[in-house]
Amino acid sequence: MAGHSKWANIQHRKGRQDKIRAKLFSKMAKEITVAAKMGDPDPDKNPRLRLAVKEAKSNSVPKDVIERAIKKAIGGEGENYEEIRYEGYGPNGVAVIVEAMTDNRNRTASTVRSTFGKHGGNLGETGSVAFMFERKGQVVYPLAVGDSDTVMMAAIEAGAEDVETNAGDGDEDPGSHVIWCADTDLGEVSSALEGELGESTSTKLVWRPTTTTELGLEDAEKLMKLIEALEDDDDVQTVTANFEISDEVMAKLSA
Known part of the structure; x- marks a missing residue:
C-alpha cells in the first residue's frame, strides 16, 4: 500500500514510538498465542506459528514475550479469541x-x-471491498543485502512472483526490497530467501491492493x-x- 510505510515513519517522528511499540508487541504476542493454540506449539511443526514468531523477532519483540505467549497456549491460559x-x-x-x-x-x-x-x-458488508485486494505473502529486506538484480534472482529461485525495490528517502525511510509471493507459498519462499539473503526485516501475509x-x-x-x-x-x-x-x-x- 503506497504511503502506509511512510505514514508509519511519520507517526514515529511525532513521538508515538513507545505507544506504537507496546501495541505492536501486544498484538504480536496475541497472534503467537492463537497460532500455538490452533496448531502445534512447536514452530517447526506449525507454519502459522513459525511465521508469527519470525515476524515478532524481526520487530524486536523480546524473547521472553514470545516464549510466554507460547506457554499461555500450552497451558490453556488466556482468552479464546475469534x-x-x-x-x-x-x-x-x-x-x-x-x-x-x-x-x-x-x-x-x-x-x-x-x-x-x-x-x-x-x-x-463482508466482501464489500475485499475484491480490491489480493492475499499475498510479503518478505522485506533492507537495501544493503544486494542490488535489485541480486535480489530478483534470489526471489525467482525461491519461487516468488515479484520484487519491488524502494530507494527510500533518508534515515527515516532507508529503503527496502519487497518480495511478493502466493500466500500459500510464504513459508517455503521465506525459508529459501533466508538461505540466500539472510534474515528478513519482515515476513508476513498481507492484503495487497489491486x-x-x-x-x-x-x-x-x-x-x-x-x-x-x-x-x-x-x-x-x-x-x-x-x-x-x-x-x-x-x-x-x-x-
Missing part, C-alpha cells in the same frame, strides 16, 4: 480492511463501526486519523487501505 475481518470505506471511498482477534464479537463490531463513523467512513485511490491533503489527514484510531483498538491486529499519497502531500502531513 478471528474476524471487517471491511469498509474511508474518506473519498478508500477501501479499508480491518483484521481483528476478539473474545467479544459484539464489542469489537460496535467499536469498529463507531470508529469508521467518527472519522468520515462507514463499515460495509487498485488504489489518490488522496489530497484533507482526505489524507482524515484517513490517517481513521487508521490511527482503528490501530489503537486492542482487538484490531492489522489495518490495510488502498490509498496513494503524493510526496508533496506526505511532506505536509509530516510537517
Whole structure:
C-alpha cells in the first residue's frame, strides 16, 4: 500500500514510538498465542506459528514475550479469541480492511463501526471491498543485502512472483526490497530467501491492493486519523487501505 510505510515513519517522528511499540508487541504476542493454540506449539511443526514468531523477532519483540505467549497456549491460559475481518470505506471511498482477534464479537463490531463513523467512513458488508485486494505473502529486506538484480534472482529461485525495490528517502525511510509471493507459498519462499539473503526485516501475509485511490491533503489527514484510531483498538491486529499519497502531500502531513 503506497504511503502506509511512510505514514508509519511519520507517526514515529511525532513521538508515538513507545505507544506504537507496546501495541505492536501486544498484538504480536496475541497472534503467537492463537497460532500455538490452533496448531502445534512447536514452530517447526506449525507454519502459522513459525511465521508469527519470525515476524515478532524481526520487530524486536523480546524473547521472553514470545516464549510466554507460547506457554499461555500450552497451558490453556488466556482468552479464546475469534478471528474476524471487517471491511469498509474511508474518506473519498478508500477501501479499508480491518483484521481483528476478539473474545467479544459484539464489542469489537460496535467499536469498529463507531470508529469508521467518527472519522468520515462507514463499515460495509463482508466482501464489500475485499475484491480490491489480493492475499499475498510479503518478505522485506533492507537495501544493503544486494542490488535489485541480486535480489530478483534470489526471489525467482525461491519461487516468488515479484520484487519491488524502494530507494527510500533518508534515515527515516532507508529503503527496502519487497518480495511478493502466493500466500500459500510464504513459508517455503521465506525459508529459501533466508538461505540466500539472510534474515528478513519482515515476513508476513498481507492484503495487497489491486487498485488504489489518490488522496489530497484533507482526505489524507482524515484517513490517517481513521487508521490511527482503528490501530489503537486492542482487538484490531492489522489495518490495510488502498490509498496513494503524493510526496508533496506526505511532506505536509509530516510537517
